[in-house]
Amino acid sequence: MTARYDALPLPVSPLALGTWAMAGGQLWGPQDEADSIATIHAALDAGITLIDTAPGYGGGLSEEITGRALRDRRDRALIATKVGGSHLAYADAIASCEASLRRLQTDCIDLLQIHWCPPGSPLEETIAAFEKLRDDGKVRALGVSNCGPQTLARLHAKGTGWVTNQLAYNLLWRAIEFDIVDACADTGLGILCYSPLAQALLTGRFKSAAEVPDGRNRTRHFKSGSALARHGESGHEELTFVTIERIRVIADGLGQPMADVALAWLLHQRGVTSVIFGARTPAQVAANLRAAELKLDAATLKALDAATQELKSALGPNADMWNSETRIV
Secondary structure, three states: OOOOOOOOOOOOOOEEEEOHHHHOHHHHOOOOHHHHHHHHHHHHHOOOOEEEOOOOOOOOHHHHHHHHHOOOOHHHOEEEEEEOOOOOOHHHHHHHHHHHHHHHOOOOEEEEEEOOOOOOOOHHHHHHHHHHHHHOOOEEEEEEEOOOHHHHHHHHHHOOOEEEEEEEOEOOEOHHHOOHHHHHHHHOOEEEEEOOOOOOHHHOOOOOHHHOOOOOOOOOOOOOOOOOOOOOOOOOHHHHHHHHHHHHHHHHHHOOOHHHHHHHHHHOOOOEEEEEEEOOOHHHHHHHHHHHHOOOOHHHHHHHHHHHHHHHHHHOOOOOOOOOOOOOO
């Protein structure tokens, strides 16, 4: 099965805009709505077509802002949103999509994704609901997010026309390479990458774990005990920052910003359809767009692989960045 995007009215751009931070809140801090709308407009003007959001981002606020930003530009954007893991029963999934349509001020969502599919979820009900929404013309294409080989096999057996799997993937988080990339290829799903800069770790902004603020230090890179951490692991803080320094040296050798190299690396990886970056201002959009033009040669790709292999092995194949008690299956 090959991923099909012909149901979409526009091509999927190599870089996509993520809108989670536009909801502000505890993780991201205050955000001015005018800045958010200007950021979405700047992305469209730069040729980005895919705008990714979710009901879980600010309790629907991100969707509302996206809807207002696209009110007179709907034909220029592919809207991707989601149904959360607690709304996967048939009626709940339908109701979640209907609420998203209202917040987004549109009559059709271009890509509807299952946000998380925890073990024990009624996946067959969710598949039926999503495909009913597609058949009714309320959704154009279907995808999943944070799903592993077992879930993808069930999806492939029961569903038709599913096209993407959105996953955390970056130079510091390569867990999907153990078995999920292969599973996506086997089931014909393109990969949408989120957290491509590891929540700013790959920009070089932070020089040590002590500088990383609460909310961004909750992944399994860091020791448990931070305010929002949901894992009980000792973390890999020293190795994470050693790895960042290795990447920085390679980027400096190329004369390129580390963030650009990190984004470009993803665009060279097998199965990647689009890389979703977060931005809160038009200037951040412009900064990220440089990466789409950066071509990395085989020697650089090999060096980046070697520089990050130790951390990849240490973190292991569990593709859940935040929780060691559960696994993406």
